[in-house]
Structure formats: structure tokens, C-alpha cells
Amino acid sequence: MPVPAHYIFLLLAIVCEVIGTTAMAASQQFTRIIPAIIVVVSYGLAFYFLSFSLKVLPVGIAYAIWSGLGIVLISLIGLVVMGQKLDLAAVIGMSLIIAGVLVIHLFSKTAGH
Incomplete structure (x- = not known):
């Protein structure tokens, strides 16, 4: 079963946001130009891709998935x-976030399946 395009766009948005957030840490408060440029470009692309996913997904569902997976990915990169x-509390909390994203994806009728 192929992955719907709106989920591919949402995944691209999440990846770009994670790249931008990682570069933000490397930019040292925007004092390093290359990481600062990566931040701006990555966040721009993230919102661009997010806009395509919002053609199908409700904004609340898209944002819940975006923020949940983004938190987990950034924490793993960290x-x-x-x-x-x-x-332990951070690991438990992130496990609950993953569980929440799975519940939305698997059981929500508003998740745009």
C-alpha cells in the first residue's frame, strides 16, 4: 500500500524542521553564517512542505504529528x-509522544487516510 502524498510532504516538513533546529544549535545564536543560512532555508522548506500536507490533513493533526516526531528526532540527534x-522521565515522555502519534495515525478518522 503506497504512502499517501500528504504524509510524504509532512515527513519532508519534519525532516527539514529537524535539520533547521539542529543547525540552530550549531549557529551559536546566529553568529555562524552557514548554520544560520541552513536554519532559514530549512524552516522555509519545512513550512512549504507542511502547506501541501494541510490540503488533506487538519492542521491540529498535522501539527501533532510534526511536533511529536520532531521532538523525538531532535532528542535522538542530541x-x-x-x-x-x-x-528516564524523558524517555517515558517521548515514548508517550510516539504512542500518541501512532494512535492518531492508526485510529483517528480525521487523520486523512
């Missing part, structure tokens, strides 16, 4: 790339 630590 853990693996930046050496940041996650305590």
Missing part, C-alpha cells in the same frame, strides 16, 4: 550527535 543525556 543524544547521538551532541552527547546530551536523556533521563
Whole structure:
């Protein structure tokens, strides 16, 4: 079963947002030009792709998926790339976020299946 285009656009938006957020940390408060440019371009692309997913998905559903997966991906990048630590409460919280995204995707009639 092929993945619907609106979910592909939402995934692209999430990936661009994660790239932009990672670059924001590297920009050192926008004092480093290359990471700062990556932030601006990535966020621009993120909202561009998000706009396509909003043709089908309600904004609340799209934003819940975007923010949930974005939080988890940024936390994993922080853990693996930046050496940041996650305590048990953070891991449990992120597990609940993933569970929430799955519930929306699998059971919500408003999720644009």
C-alpha cells in the first residue's frame, strides 16, 4: 500500500524542521553564517512542505504529528550527535509522544487516510 502524498510532504516538513533546529544549535545564536543560512532555508522548506500536507490533513493533526516526531528526532540527534543525556522521565515522555502519534495515525478518522 503506497504512502499517501500528504504524509510524504509532512515527513519532508519534519525532516527539514529537524535539520533547521539542529543547525540552530550549531549557529551559536546566529553568529555562524552557514548554520544560520541552513536554519532559514530549512524552516522555509519545512513550512512549504507542511502547506501541501494541510490540503488533506487538519492542521491540529498535522501539527501533532510534526511536533511529536520532531521532538523525538531532535532528542535522538542530541543524544547521538551532541552527547546530551536523556533521563528516564524523558524517555517515558517521548515514548508517550510516539504512542500518541501512532494512535492518531492508526485510529483517528480525521487523520486523512
